[in-house]
Amino acid sequence: MNLLEVVGVTHTYGSFRSFRRKEKAATALSDISLSIGEGMCLGLLGTSGAGKSTLGKVILGVEKPTKGTVLFQGQDLYTMGAAARKHFRRDLQVVFQDSFSSVNPRMTAEKIISEPLENYERLSPSELKRNVAQLLEVVGLHADDMKKFPMQFSGGQLQRINIARAIALKPKMIVLDEPVSSLDMVTQTHILTLLNELKAEYGLSYLFITHDIRAAYSVSDALAVMDKGRVVEMVQDKDEIFSSQQPVVKKLVSSILPEHPRNRTLLNGDVFV
Numbered sequence: 001m002n003l004l005e006v007v008g009v010t011h012t013y014g015s016f017r018s019f020r021r022k023e024k025a026a027t028a029l030s031d032i033s034l035s036i037g038e039g040m041c042l043g044l045l046g047t048s049g050a051g052k053s054t055l056g057k058v059i060l061g062v063e064k065p066t067k068g069t070v071l072f073q074g075q076d077l078y079t080m081g082a083a084a085r086k087h088f089r090r091d092l093q094v095v096f097q098d099s100f101s102s103v104n105p106r107m108t109a110e111k112i113i114s115e116p117l118e119n120y121e122r123l124s125p126s127e128l129k130r131n132v133a134q135l136l137e138v139v140g141l142h143a144d145d146m147k148k149f150p151m152q153f154s155g156g157q158l159q160r161i162n163i164a165r166a167i168a169l170k171p172k173m174i175v176l177d178e179p180v181s182s183l184d185m186v187t188q189t190h191i192l193t194l195l196n197e198l199k200a201e202y203g204l205s206y207l208f209i210t211h212d213i214r215a216a217y218s219v220s221d222a223l224a225v226m227d228k229g230r231v232v233e234m235v236q237d238k239d240e241i242f243s244s245q246q247p248v249v250k251k252l253v254s255s256i257l258p259e260h261p262r263n264r265t266l267l268n269g270d271v272f273v
């Protein structure tokens with residue numbers, strides 16, 4: 001059984017009235033079906049407006065699809081009872097692009113990472129602190145960083161804190177919505193390496209939403225490409241993306257391939273052939 005199954009999902013945002021005129025309803029997703037197995041990463045690619053984030057929201061249960069459904073561990077996300085929903089909220093976590101706005105600036109790293117643990121587990125203050133210290137070390141920071149506030153971290157360090165918070169409850173899957181897009185290239189490489197290590201160590205599954213094919217290739221097993229609300233390409237083996245005949249995919253691939261093969265190095269040091 002797949003961990004996550006998206007079945008025939010269509011989503012239309014309702015019409016709304018803007019400053020002067022009534023905006024038409026927009027179909028952001030059309031008949032999307034895909035799945036993610038345990039310990040697997042699906043890279044979800046597409047240009048701006050393709051519908052990636054909307055699909056992420058549908059999968060997280062925050063945007064109910066107009067048609068179709070989402071199954072998590074075989075259970076329908078939109079009809080499951082309160083107890084199953086509580087498990088779902090624990091097992092599916094999310095990391096967003098903007099590491100700063102994802103945290104409360106008035107909370108210390110300790111408080112930020114403790115929050116999910118306080119909500120779901122009964123730990124003594126010393127156990128809680130031990131957990132936070134361990135999580136900080138796991139994501140490549142130091143235990144004494146727990147006393148710091150968000151402003152005292154770099155964007156990359158703060159993204160590590162967001163990742164520590166996301167893995168605190170040992171989830172089965174994380175939705176990563178453009179997690180490295182606002183970071184410089186070197187920091188991107190470090191975060192992608194960390195994501196790969198966590199996936200291997202904890203058997204995590206990821207939905208990796210990005211417009212950056214190099215980043216997606218570095219972490220993903222399978223790749224899906226969206227365009228205008230549809231999945232136009234889906235490959236179970238990421239290397240098959242290079243033989244896709246879809247114009248959108250060819251454009252994505254050619255945008256990152258340098259002329260000379262010697263220069264085709266990826267973020268994680270792998271080489272495009």
Ligand SMILES: Nc1ncnc2c1ncn2[C@@H]1O[C@H](COP(=O)(O)OP(=O)(O)OP(=O)(O)O)[C@@H](O)[C@H]1O
Pocket residue numbers: 013014026027028046047048049050051052053054055211
């Ligand atoms: N809340 C909303 N109300 C109305 N339309 C929306 C809303 N959110 C997104 N859309 C529309 O849905 C479509 C898909 O948007 P979405 O944000 O999912 O794309 P995306 O692939 O994630 O793009 P980006 O990479 O720029 O974030 C776009 O046409 C967008 O304008």
